[in-house]
Amino acid sequence: MSEPLPVSLPLLHRTVRPEWIDYNGHMSEAFYVLVFGYATDAMMIETGLHAGYRESTGCSLYTVEAHVRYLNDVSEGARLAIRTRMLGADAKKARFTHEMYVVESEGDESAPDAAPVATTEILALHVDQNAGRTTPFPDEIRDRLTDLVETPPEWAGRSISAVVKAPWRASPL
Template sequence: MTEPLPLLRDTVRPEWIDYNGHMSEAFYVLVFGYATDAMMIETGLHAGYRDSTGCSLYTVEAHIRYLRDVAEGAPLAVRTRILGADAKKARFTHELYVVDQPDAPLASDAEPVATTELLALHVDQQAGRAAPFPDEIRARLVALTEPAPDWAGRSIAKVTGLQAK
């Protein structure tokens, strides 16, 4: 494994606050989207790549856990982990943390305020279907692969015991 991906940093903006006085669920997704964009840049799937190849990463499944309320002005850090990649797919997670200061390191005992697990396909936008990653990008994703956190891979039905009828 190479060095982990850098943390994404942001701050909770006033317009992200909902009627309950804390960060609205849509903005957790926005911050996770920013983290996906940062991961794409770090792994070579940046705007230049998209322009030259017509390919991009499309999220096809996501599972979000909202664990704690987040207040306006809170400095945020997002840790991204690549859990695996094959010819056309990548599985990764983002963990959202509130930190003491905007550039503060992430404490080893920090607990996330929200998490998401995502499955994404590498898509040829012209053809409208999944396409293999170039070897160098797949190799970078594989090199970044880390063990899955305990919470990854769970479904809502497994966690709650509630099944559809």
């Protein structure tokens, strides 16, 4: 008999490297996305969409939309914990979030209590790379994804809504 699967995904841990620091002295925006990419890879491994699956089926998960929120600066050497929440899955797509936290200890597996320093919400499609189009998840993977579905955090599903004046537009005469 196999071991029961966890009811949530494990935290991913990373430490901010010197080359991730930009000219402003904090983690550059590209590296937030890199760390979120590592978290997506970890989620794929946990749900059965790992390298062996990709090699045997020719299928993978493709990100088609992402909304990143940069909420606080992150310094060199900071220990990060990334929490992944599955928000929904159907035949061919998955919606999930990653929340990035600065933590005291890299090995701490409990959910961080502090506010996240960044978040992302992702919509991904299950793609048959040989056919070049979406394809349904195998039942066991779709079931695993749906078993992991959690209540969305309050910020999920929002769009960019700040009204910005466009000074480059000519004023009407």
